[in-house]
Amino acid sequence: MFETRDFKGYFQSREVVRIGNKTIRHNWRFYICGFDGDSATILCHNKATELVPIDANNRIFVAGKWFSSRFWDH
Structure with a gap:
């Protein structure tokens, strides 16, 4: 089963x-399009999309915090 939530305006599922x-x-994971x-x-x-920074360590910057690839899917 999957759960979804609104995390500061961003879609997350787990x-x-x-x-x-x-x-x-x-x-909980963000979805990268x-x-x-x-x-x-x-x-x-x-269901809109937004451009966020990603660094050389595959971390995305969302809502003022860096998240490693353990916290996103694509």
């Missing part, structure tokens, strides 16, 4: 897996 009586919740040099196009919660 997978939630039930194994027996145990629930595993994966990291594409890349262009040192920026990435990210999906907003209202």
Whole structure:
């Protein structure tokens, strides 16, 4: 199952897996629609897109904070 949320205007989702009586919740992830040099196009919660910086360490800058690739999908 997947959950979604509005994180400061940006779309996020995460997978939630039930194994027996145990629930595993994966990291919340932003959705990257594409890349262009040192920026990435990210999906907003209202289904619009926005260009955000991406650095050499594959971190995106969203809402004043850097997020590693563990926190985004494409």
